[in-house]
Amino acid sequence: MQFLNQVEINQRYFTNKHLENVLEQLDSSIFKTSVLGKSVQQKNIYKIEFGSGNYKVLLWSQMHGNETTTTKAVIEFLINLNTTKNLNWLNYFSFTFIPILNPDGAEAFTRVNANKVDLNRDSVDLSQPEAQILRNAFNTFKPNLALNMHDQRTIFSVGSTNNTATLSFLAPAFNQARTINETRTFAMQLIASMNTELQKVVPSHIGRFDDGFNLNCIGDMFTYLNTPTILFEAGFFKNDYQRNVAQKLVFNSLNHLFNSIITKEYERFTVTNYLEIPENEKNYVDVVIKNFTSTNPNFINKKALPVVFKEVILNNELHLQPQIDFDSAPNYQFAHLQLNAQLQEINNQEQLLKVLQDVIIP
Structure with missing residues (x-):
C-alpha cells in the first residue's frame, strides 16, 4: 500500500503498445487484425474481426483515451474466446471491435484526442480522423447492434442511494422527445436482461444514464440511424480505483448479452424493466x-x-x-x-x- 498522493494506477494505463502485445497472442485462424486508419498523430487504429455469423456486432472503446476499463474487459473477452473457441458465438455473430479509437488520447491519458476534441461530440461534423474512421466502419459493416464502451467517474451513485454506480448503461435517444421506438426497445430489453444477472453479483450497484438527446454524441447518432446501441459505463466499487470489479462486470455482461441474443432470453424483459434501473446522480x-x-x-x-x-x-x-x-x-x-x-x-x-x-x- 502507498500514501494516497503517491498511489499509482498504472493498471489503468492501456495504449497501442499494450494492445499490440495482445494481438500477437490471438489465434489468427479466429481473429483477423488490420489497421483501419491513422490518428491525428499517425498512430494505428486497429480493427479486430472475428466470427462468421449473420448477426453483426460493432464494438469500440477508448473513444476517450483515459477510459480503459471496458477496453480491458473486451480484451479479456477476446482472450477467453481465443481459449474456448466458442463456436456458438463464432457461428452466430460477426464481430468488429475497435479497441482503441483514440490512441493519441490513450498515450497521453486524456479524454480528448490530439486536437483537444472530444470524439463523442463529433458525430455530426466528423471533423476528426478518428471520428471519420468510426463512421466509415459503421457504414461499411452495417451492424445489427452497436456497443459503445466507456468509463465513468467515481462521483456517480445509483439514484439517490449511497451505492456507487459500478456499472451503468444507456439506450440512447434518437430525438429530443426521447421517443421509445422498436430500435430503442430492443436495446432496453438487452440492458434489462444484463441488469438482472448483474444484480445477483453486485445488488444495487447498477445504474442508468440520463437519456438527454445530443446528436453530436455517437450513441445518439447511431440510434438516430436506426441501429440499436448500448452505452456501457464502467464505474467505481469500494476501494477499487484500479476498476477490477467493474472490468469483471463488463466481461460478465458481454457473455450474458451474447447468450441472451442467441436464446432470445431478452424477450422476457420490457421497457418498464429498463426504466426501473435507477438513474445515476452525482x-x-x-x-x-x-x-x-x-x-x-x-x-x-x-x-x-x-x-x-x-x-x-x-x-x-x-x-x-x-x-x-x-x-x-x-x-x-x-x-x-x-x-x-x-x-x-x-x-x-x-x-x-x-x-x-x-x-x-x-
Missing part, C-alpha cells in the same frame, strides 16, 4: 475533510472540503492526485472516505496533501 466525492481550519476565503465558510482524485501522469507514471473540487459533484451527499483533519490548516494543495498523507488505498 452524489459522491472521493474524500470529505471535516474539522479543518483555513484562512483561504474560498474555504472559510465551508463545513467540509470535497476532494476528488484526478488521474495524472507524473514522471511517466499514472497516479491519483487529490484536489479540492466543489464543481464535479456540487450537491454531493456521500464520500468514499471521510476524514477528520483535527483542526489542521488547509489553504492550498501542499497543505491538503499533508492532511491526506496518512490516508491509504488498499
Whole structure:
C-alpha cells in the first residue's frame, strides 16, 4: 500500500503498445487484425474481426483515451474466446471491435484526442480522423447492434442511494422527445436482461444514464440511424480505483448479452424493466475533510472540503492526485472516505496533501 498522493494506477494505463502485445497472442485462424486508419498523430487504429455469423456486432472503446476499463474487459473477452473457441458465438455473430479509437488520447491519458476534441461530440461534423474512421466502419459493416464502451467517474451513485454506480448503461435517444421506438426497445430489453444477472453479483450497484438527446454524441447518432446501441459505463466499487470489479462486470455482461441474443432470453424483459434501473446522480466525492481550519476565503465558510482524485501522469507514471473540487459533484451527499483533519490548516494543495498523507488505498 502507498500514501494516497503517491498511489499509482498504472493498471489503468492501456495504449497501442499494450494492445499490440495482445494481438500477437490471438489465434489468427479466429481473429483477423488490420489497421483501419491513422490518428491525428499517425498512430494505428486497429480493427479486430472475428466470427462468421449473420448477426453483426460493432464494438469500440477508448473513444476517450483515459477510459480503459471496458477496453480491458473486451480484451479479456477476446482472450477467453481465443481459449474456448466458442463456436456458438463464432457461428452466430460477426464481430468488429475497435479497441482503441483514440490512441493519441490513450498515450497521453486524456479524454480528448490530439486536437483537444472530444470524439463523442463529433458525430455530426466528423471533423476528426478518428471520428471519420468510426463512421466509415459503421457504414461499411452495417451492424445489427452497436456497443459503445466507456468509463465513468467515481462521483456517480445509483439514484439517490449511497451505492456507487459500478456499472451503468444507456439506450440512447434518437430525438429530443426521447421517443421509445422498436430500435430503442430492443436495446432496453438487452440492458434489462444484463441488469438482472448483474444484480445477483453486485445488488444495487447498477445504474442508468440520463437519456438527454445530443446528436453530436455517437450513441445518439447511431440510434438516430436506426441501429440499436448500448452505452456501457464502467464505474467505481469500494476501494477499487484500479476498476477490477467493474472490468469483471463488463466481461460478465458481454457473455450474458451474447447468450441472451442467441436464446432470445431478452424477450422476457420490457421497457418498464429498463426504466426501473435507477438513474445515476452525482452524489459522491472521493474524500470529505471535516474539522479543518483555513484562512483561504474560498474555504472559510465551508463545513467540509470535497476532494476528488484526478488521474495524472507524473514522471511517466499514472497516479491519483487529490484536489479540492466543489464543481464535479456540487450537491454531493456521500464520500468514499471521510476524514477528520483535527483542526489542521488547509489553504492550498501542499497543505491538503499533508492532511491526506496518512490516508491509504488498499
